[in-house]
Amino acid sequence: MKCIEQCRLKSSACKQKDCRYWINYKKELNCMFESIEKNGPMTLREIAERIGVSYVRIKQIEDKTIKKMKKHIKRYSIYDDKL
Numbered sequence: 001m002k003c004i005e006q007c008r009l010k011s012s013a014c015k016q017k018d019c020r021y022w023i024n025y026k027k028e029l030n031c032m033f034e035s036i037e038k039n040g041p042m043t044l045r046e047i048a049e050r051i052g053v054s055y056v057r058i059k060q061i062e063d064k065t066i067k068k069m070k071k072h073i074k075r076y077s078i079y080d081d082k083l
Contacts, residue, residue: 004031025050 004021007014007029014022014030021032028035028050035042035050044062048055 002033004029004033007031007034023050024052 003016013026022030023032044058045055048058
């Protein structure tokens with residue numbers, strides 16, 4: 001059983017801080033999966049609030065990720081060069 005299932009059964013926040021999906025956000029049982037299931041798509045500000053970093057840092061991570069994705073797409077010619 002996944003830890004989120006146990007937390008839902010107990011209606012208590014997860015205490016397994018070593019879990020890679022743990023976030024310090026008790027409203028959503030300290031679990032990234034619970035947060036995603038409960039909210040669906042979120043804004044960068046909502047993500048920042050949940051993981052405890054600034055909106056600017058989330059934007060930096062997003063920009064870097066998009067840059068890497070474009071690089072890989074271009075390298076492997078997955079799509080046209082219209083990027």
